[in-house]
Amino acid sequence: MEASLYLHIPFCVGSCDYCDFYSLPVRPGGPGLDAFVDILLADVRDSLARFAVDRVPTLYVGGGTPSVLGAVRAARLLAGLRALLPAWPEEVTLEANPESADGAFLRACREGGVSRISLGVQTFHEPSRRMVHRVGEGSLLPERLSLVSALFPGAFSADLISGLPGQNEQVLMRDIETLLAFNPAHVSLYALTADPKLPGSPPDDEADRLWLQGRDALEEAGYTQYEVSNFSRPGKRSRHNIRYWRMENWLGIGPAASGTVIDDRTGMGRRYTVKADAGAYNTPAFSKRDGGVTVEFLDRLTLIKETFLMGFRYTEGPDRELFKIRFGAELETFIPRTLERWRKRGFLDGEKTALNRDGLLLLNLFLLEVFEELE
Numbered sequence: 001m002e003a004s005l006y007l008h009i010p011f012c013v014g015s016c017d018y019c020d021f022y023s024l025p026v027r028p029g030g031p032g033l034d035a036f037v038d039i040l041l042a043d044v045r046d047s048l049a050r051f052a053v054d055r056v057p058t059l060y061v062g063g064g065t066p067s068v069l070g071a072v073r074a075a076r077l078l079a080g081l082r083a084l085l086p087a088w089p090e091e092v093t094l095e096a097n098p099e100s101a102d103g104a105f106l107r108a109c110r111e112g113g114v115s116r117i118s119l120g121v122q123t124f125h126e127p128s129r130r131m132v133h134r135v136g137e138g139s140l141l142p143e144r145l146s147l148v149s150a151l152f153p154g155a156f157s158a159d160l161i162s163g164l165p166g167q168n169e170q171v172l173m174r175d176i177e178t179l180l181a182f183n184p185a186h187v188s189l190y191a192l193t194a195d196p197k198l199p200g201s202p203p204d205d206e207a208d209r210l211w212l213q214g215r216d217a218l219e220e221a222g223y224t225q226y227e228v229s230n231f232s233r234p235g236k237r238s239r240h241n242i243r244y245w246r247m248e249n250w251l252g253i254g255p256a257a258s259g260t261v262i263d264d265r266t267g268m269g270r271r272y273t274v275k276a277d278a279g280a281y282n283t284p285a286f287s288k289r290d291g292g293v294t295v296e297f298l299d300r301l302t303l304i305k306e307t308f309l310m311g312f313r314y315t316e317g318p319d320r321e322l323f324k325i326r327f328g329a330e331l332e333t334f335i336p337r338t339l340e341r342w343r344k345r346g347f348l349d350g351e352k353t354a355l356n357r358d359g360l361l362l363l364n365l366f367l368l369e370v371f372e373e374l375e
Helices: 033-050 066-084 103-112 126-131 138-151 169-180 204-220 239-245 300-311 320-327 336-344 359-374
Strands: 004-009 058-063 091-096 116-122 156-162 186-191 224-227 230-232 250-253 258-263 268-274 293-298
Touching: 004 033, 004 066, 004 239, 033 066, 033 250, 058 066, 058 239, 066 091, 066 103, 091 103, 091 239, 103 138, 116 138, 126 138, 138 156, 156 169, 156 204, 169 204, 186 204, 204 224, 204 230, 239 300, 250 268, 268 300, 293 300, 300 320, 300 359, 336 359
Parallel strands: 004 058, 004 250, 058 091, 091 116, 116 156, 156 186
Antiparallel strands: 186 230, 224 230, 250 258, 258 268, 268 293
């Protein structure tokens, strides 16, 4: 079976107010990380055997903050993966935060076979960083971006956030201009959901306007939007994330990680979610047989809904060929009325059966109509 791998490193130096991902505080290179790497590699070995995986096209190491592992542990993790995988993946992405992504760590990643670094910038604006308790000083960002750009030229991605407390149009445009000076191949621009717990956040309409201005600035600079929040130079799209949006198989390894395996013959599948408990995971006693992993059965209708939910985020739309193989019919046969309405409204790219640039802004409304028709 072919399946991508996602490895979750559930550790961070601190907790940022806007982040919902499972993580625990740890100092870079702190105690317990060696044992965690050992358990993670053992889990990879067991999972590849359990699912009879003979091809891993993409590998993504996320978190949390994988760069808190430090250079030595990152090298050991990558060497261990190279020994376990049938062949080295075509794309290997590793997330890093500037405060822990020093030269030694980045060189260990490059030498260990990482082809793509994803750096969590978020903003250069120090007042906004402080208001959301963003770890690390903004003054460190240029140095670390220079390192990443030099060690991974044309092969790194960076995250920015719009709608942060204390942010206005000038701040966001300055963030984008500053980031693009380091020539990232890929930029993710996330819109922060308004949260009353974050004082100083712009109201929804202002936040929406900010994101649109950010989108336009990235496109004017030569980055093409290919998903709701993702922009890339030509040929630099995230192949791993595209597999999510196209509902191709992936295994999730590590606390809170989730994987989905689909039987193309039946159009049904299973989702495996690892318990969000790093303390329990980091022991030999942790076992899938002892409640360490929950299994969710995905029936045909559920998978059709998820295929639309994920596929219409992508500017190419759902994978039509794979859809027909799994569900025995063209996707148009399931939602013809919705597609016709949105085509008439001018929000659908008819050639791809995908939402166009303006349609993506109304994704949630589109999906609501899709699900109503499916029911």
